[in-house]
Every structure is written in C-alpha cells, then in structure tokens.
Amino acid sequence: MSPAESSFTDRLLGRVRLGGLLSLVAPILAVVFAGLITSVVLLMTGDPPLETLGVMVDYGMRPRSIVMTLNEATTYYLSALAVAIGFRMNLFNIGVDGQYRLAALIAAAVGGAITLPGPLHVAMIIIVAMLVGAGWASIAGLLKVKRGVSEVISTIMLNAIATAIGAWLLNKERLAVEVAGSNNIGTNPIAESGRVPGMELIPGTPTKVFGLIILAIVMGVLYHVLLNRTRFGFDLRATGRSESAAVASGVNVKKMVLIAMILSGAVAGLVGMPQLLGASYSYSLDFPAGLGFIGIAIALLGRNNPVGIAFGALLWAFLNTSSNILQLHEISPEIVQIMQGTIVLSVIIAYELVHRYQISAGQRRVSKELASATPPRAEGASA
Structure with missing residues (x-):
C-alpha cells in the first residue's frame, strides 16, 4: 500500500471511529440531560x-x-x-x-x-x-x-x-x-x-x-x-x-x-x-x-x-x-414517566445534532480538500 493510500485509509478509519463515538455519546448525554431535568422537577416538588x-x-x-x-x-x-x-x-x-x-x-x-x-x-x-x-x-x-x-x-x-x-x-x-x-x-x-x-x-x-x-x-x-x-x-x-x-x-x-x-x-x-x-x-x-x-x-x-x-x-x-x-x-411515581419522556426527546435531539455535525464536518472536509488540491497543468505549457 502506497503512503497516499495508507494516509487515506487512516483518515477514513478515523472518521468512522469518530462517527461511532458520537453515536455512542449521544444517548449517554441524553440520559444525563434527562436526569438533570428530572432533578429540577424533584427539587420543585420538594423531593x-x-x-x-x-x-x-x-x-x-x-x-x-x-x-x-x-x-x-x-x-x-x-x-x-x-x-x-x-x-x-x-x-x-x-x-x-x-x-x-x-x-x-x-x-x-x-x-x-x-x-x-x-x-x-x-x-x-x-x-x-x-x-x-x-x-x-x-x-x-x-x-x-x-x-x-x-x-x-x-x-x-x-x-x-x-x-x-x-x-x-x-x-x-x-x-x-x-x-x-x-x-x-x-x-x-x-x-x-x-x-x-x-x-x-x-x-x-x-x-x-x-x-x-x-x-x-x-x-x-x-x-x-x-x-x-x-x-x-x-x-x-x-x-x-x-x-x-x-x-x-x-x-x-x-x-x-x-x-x-x-x-x-x-x-x-x-x-x-x-x-x-x-x-x-x-x-x-x-x-x-x-x-x-x-x-x-x-x-x-x-x-x-x-x-x-x-x-x-x-x-x-x-x-x-x-x-x-x-x-x-x-414521592410521586409519575416522575419516572417525566424522565422517560425527557429521555426520548433528548435522544432524538442529540442524534439530530450529531447528524447535522457530521454533515457540516463532511462539507468542511470536502471544501478543505478542494481548496488544497493543485490545479492541473495546461497541455503544452512549458516546464
């Protein structure tokens, strides 16, 4: 494998790992956020x-x-x-x-x-x-x-x-x-x-x-x-x-x-x-x-x-x-329903944010590669 191919493969694997990591972090952050919202509700009710x-x-x-x-x-x-x-x-x-x-x-x-x-x-x-x-x-x-x-x-x-x-x-x-x-x-x-x-x-x-x-x-x-x-x-x-x-x-x-x-x-x-x-x-x-x-x-x-x-x-x-x-x-058991609903909404929002980030990152990457590309030399041009 040539150095260029190896570099491309490394970049591709890095992007795959980053995408997988973001997909894993998104639901975890959503659960944490739901826990925070539930904590606020509990504090408001005195629990x-x-x-x-x-x-x-x-x-x-x-x-x-x-x-x-x-x-x-x-x-x-x-x-x-x-x-x-x-x-x-x-x-x-x-x-x-x-x-x-x-x-x-x-x-x-x-x-x-x-x-x-x-x-x-x-x-x-x-x-x-x-x-x-x-x-x-x-x-x-x-x-x-x-x-x-x-x-x-x-x-x-x-x-x-x-x-x-x-x-x-x-x-x-x-x-x-x-x-x-x-x-x-x-x-x-x-x-x-x-x-x-x-x-x-x-x-x-x-x-x-x-x-x-x-x-x-x-x-x-x-x-x-x-x-x-x-x-x-x-x-x-x-x-x-x-x-x-x-x-x-x-x-x-x-x-x-x-x-x-x-x-x-x-x-x-x-x-x-x-x-x-x-x-x-x-x-x-x-x-x-x-x-x-x-x-x-x-x-x-x-x-x-x-x-x-x-x-x-x-x-x-x-x-x-x-x-x-x-x-x-x-303690009102309905607090669990509040947490479940917040988890679902938070996960949907988190995945949407991750999706938009990946699209934006892809667009920036393409723009950077196009900007750094060397323009082809015209035929008949002197060396």
Whole structure:
C-alpha cells in the first residue's frame, strides 16, 4: 500500500471511529440531560434528587426486581423490534399495539381449545400469533401500495378496530369464560403442554424469568442478520433511504413496503407471548396493553439497532420497576414517566445534532480538500 493510500485509509478509519463515538455519546448525554431535568422537577416538588435516585437503584437491584425488569424488557424488546423493522424501511407502524393484542387473543383462544404434545402446542400458539399479527399489519401495507394511504393513519385506525374486535370476541358467548374467584373474564386457560416454564436465573428469589426471553434474543439475532447480511435487508434499507435510488437499482418498492409491514406485524404478534405462555396462560381483560407505543419510544432510543434496543428496553423496564417503591417514600411515581419522556426527546435531539455535525464536518472536509488540491497543468505549457 502506497503512503497516499495508507494516509487515506487512516483518515477514513478515523472518521468512522469518530462517527461511532458520537453515536455512542449521544444517548449517554441524553440520559444525563434527562436526569438533570428530572432533578429540577424533584427539587420543585420538594423531593431530594439524589435520595430519590438512591431509593430507585436500591429497589431496582433487588433479586426480585431484577427478574421483573428482565420480564418487562423481554416484551418491550419484541415490541421495539417490530417497530424498528418498519423504521428501517422509513415506515411508521403505529399499529403494533393492536396487532399484538389481537394476535394474543386469537392465539390464546386457539391454545386453550386444543391439546398437543408440548413443543407442538407451544409452536402452534406462536405461529397463530405471528400469522394474526402479520395479517392485520398487511391491511395497512395493502392500503399503502394499492391506494397510497399513509401507514400512520391506517395503523392508528386499525388499532381502534382491533380493540373493538377484541372486545366483541372477549365475551362469554364467544371466546371468554369467567375467571374463577374474580369478576374478570378471559379465554379458556392454556393446558400445561402449551406453557413455557420460567427459568431461575437470578439467585435469591423464587420469581422466574420468562422462558421466552430466549425467543427475544433469537429474534434480535435474526433481525441483525436479515438487515445486515442478506440482499433483502440491503434492499429494505436502500428503499428506506431513497425510494428513487432503489427503483433505479431494480428494487420493487411496493413489494418491499408490503413485505416490511408483514414482517413487522409478524414480530408484533410475538409481543404478548412471554406474558401469555409464561404467566397468565389466558387472555383476559387485564392483559397488558400499550406495549406497542412503548416499543416506538425504545426503537427511537436504540436507533433501530438490536443491541441499542436491548439497552433501551432494560433501561425502560428498570425505571418502571423502580417506580413501584416511590409511593412508599411519598414521592410521586409519575416522575419516572417525566424522565422517560425527557429521555426520548433528548435522544432524538442529540442524534439530530450529531447528524447535522457530521454533515457540516463532511462539507468542511470536502471544501478543505478542494481548496488544497493543485490545479492541473495546461497541455503544452512549458516546464
């Protein structure tokens, strides 16, 4: 390698390292800024910030709290992955909430109505959930490619429709039965063969980690491989960056939009599975809701990167778990929601500032190189 080539390579690697460092520092600074804003709010309400943080950390690091954090993070992670698939395609799948709840309801009803050998029973429930989620998301995809309807509008409306369908199905005359010992109603309980046992990963507590945390890890790996190691992933990312460029390179944009929405919906169908197969074993009125919207925030926080999303899900779950102790210390637990919202806004602003800095730095670099370039000598000029 010539000295010039070596110098160019060194400069290129330096810019890559700088870009990676800025992308890493941005969320850290955003979290610190959110902590400062939260401290100001605490001071205004008369609560000591450092003592509040100490109480949250002490409670959040207890064995049982760690298990609760991991279990919540598992569902958050799957939800964020479903959102991230759309984001990488420049699609906003706001309908993950409706997709996973409808999928969980139908899967719970199917799982409670049949009995199969263990692995087959679990696989059947998971496949049904993915098919329902994919089918519901495909409606928004078809509306976009056939009629040009914005996926934001269609998925929001489909959330409302999914909620109405779920309420219609979840009654004693159709899918639901009374839950013994309460006024609640839900689907028939899933038999033992369709349940996924938890794992005692954290010593010091009998509370178990969801067995389907393994599914979340596998989905994260598949997401990374699909987007970064396959031609489909390249086409998806290229379409998200520039539809015109993708069309010029022979990519069928409408087909990619539809496939991306179907994949996003299929992953969304998995969001309720850790809770359904690992804890409740039935879909009832108190089944967790709102996980799809949390997934949007975590996908933004993690920059659609599977590792970044994992850290975002753990942070979000840790804050939620830690908030349970605040009321006992006469501190409003809503302070955690303020911190979560500030984190998301701060991260978005931080990444935008980093993006603008990189563009500005690139422009200055090009200007400097052009200014320092030696003009070519004219033909026939004397030496």
